[in-house]
Amino acid sequence: MSGMRKAVIDHETIKYKRIPGMSRYWSSVVQNIIPYTPGEQPKLSNLIKLNTNENPYGPSPKVLEAVKAEAADTLRLYPDPNSDRVKAAVAAYYGLTPSQVFVGNGSDEVLAFVFQALLKHEKPLLFPDITYSFYPVYCRVYEMNYETVPVTGDLAIKLDDYLRPNGGIIFPNPNAPTGRSVTLSAIGELLEKNTESVVVIDEAYVDFGAESAVPLVDRYPNLLVVQTLSKARSLAGLRVGFAMGHPMLIEALDRVKNSFNSYPLDRFAIAGAAAALEDKAYFEKTRDRIIRTRESLVRKLRELGFEVLPSVANFIFVRHPERDAVDLARRLRERSIIVRHFPLPRIEQYLRITVGTDEQCEVLVSSLAEILGS
Ligand SMILES: Cc1ncc(COP(=O)(O)O)c(C=O)c1O
Numbered sequence: 001m002s003g004m005r006k007a008v009i010d011h012e013t014i015k016y017k018r019i020p021g022m023s024r025y026w027s028s029v030v031q032n033i034i035p036y037t038p039g040e041q042p043k044l045s046n047l048i049k050l051n052t053n054e055n056p057y058g059p060s061p062k063v064l065e066a067v068k069a070e071a072a073d074t075l076r077l078y079p080d081p082n083s084d085r086v087k088a089a090v091a092a093y094y095g096l097t098p099s100q101v102f103v104g105n106g107s108d109e110v111l112a113f114v115f116q117a118l119l120k121h122e123k124p125l126l127f128p129d130i131t132y133s134f135y136p137v138y139c140r141v142y143e144m145n146y147e148t149v150p151v152t153g154d155l156a157i158k159l160d161d162y163l164r165p166n167g168g169i170i171f172p173n174p175n176a177p178t179g180r181s182v183t184l185s186a187i188g189e190l191l192e193k194n195t196e197s198v199v200v201i202d203e204a205y206v207d208f209g210a211e212s213a214v215p216l217v218d219r220y221p222n223l224l225v226v227q228t229l230s231k232a233r234s235l236a237g238l239r240v241g242f243a244m245g246h247p248m249l250i251e252a253l254d255r256v257k258n259s260f261n262s263y264p265l266d267r268f269a270i271a272g273a274a275a276a277l278e279d280k281a282y283f284e285k286t287r288d289r290i291i292r293t294r295e296s297l298v299r300k301l302r303e304l305g306f307e308v309l310p311s312v313a314n315f316i317f318v319r320h321p322e323r324d325a326v327d328l329a330r331r332l333r334e335r336s337i338i339v340r341h342f343p344l345p346r347i348e349q350y351l352r353i354t355v356g357t358d359e360q361c362e363v364l365v366s367s368l369a370e371i372l373g374s
Contacts, residue, residue: 029141039053042338047338052236055232056357057289059238060233060234062276062278065275079267079270083273085273086242086270090244094244096214099247100247101250102250105241106228107227107228107242109239110253114253117255119170120167122167123197124147124166125170126147126148128151130155132202135170156178170202172203173187177342179310184211198223200225201226205232205313209313212225217244221246221248226241229276239265240272297316304320314354316353317347317350317351325350325351326343
């Protein structure tokens, strides 16, 4: 047994040696999935990291205090399986009842449950062709039917195009990676006409300028709004996301969650998330700062000749009419600036750039000016 283990694992490099035929032990689902590739999290310091839409400012000091207070003897106990404090804080923030709130380990986990609990039907799930690239991954994992709906020539979502037979509809608002939004009235019109399936609005970036659909939750029982604390509340490292909708939709999510992991949020996450939602002043101050930086960054990049899509997110989506996107990303990287490129049809000449601090954006703009001049 120990001899066999030695043959498989190279303890020097902690790298597994691949053995031909081992994948026969994998399930057919695993053999066929193409996993989501998250944006790079380099271990190097001194980078200007504008590739994964994190907040350039730290979380509220009250969050740090609340998290530190949890480093106590009580860690021997399981956390609250229902994260009631977080549900109460979300409900208070949005004027809902806790029974309209579901909480999970990042909105990626919430979305994973949503796909399984509410969007898997015989008819195809609809989502934009240019969107959050996790959606097709969930579909493959759960072996779901889906169809993509093309965004327009200028990469906008047109909700009229979703009025066709479907088992569910999902799109981010604002959309990722474009940063473009749809209006609340367009969402209302879609919900008036699409009553037989669940409509999920992924509002990961909504706080940076789009209209939230939460006010429609009481009117449309088939609407589910998903949000995260990773972006505007600067808590990507804590992993907290939530969904808001009719209690019967929330019950479906609870059924999946309680068949998978009873404790998706640990004690640190529960305390930190509640504190973040309660500190509205800090949230508004840092969010407004990011919006101001975005507007000035957009102006400066347009002056350099970039085409910049109108963004209401904490990132912008840009291309240069004469310069190759991959080459630009490589040259930025040589200058320790990381941005995100998606090698996908229709958007392979774009770069997605997270809005950093004013100082980071100044370095970005001067580096791009240098690169374009060379
Ligand atoms: C559109 C969209 N939805 C959901 C997420 C997931 O966020 P998290 O799992 O950090 O809550 C992201 C992350 O980048 C995103 O871009």
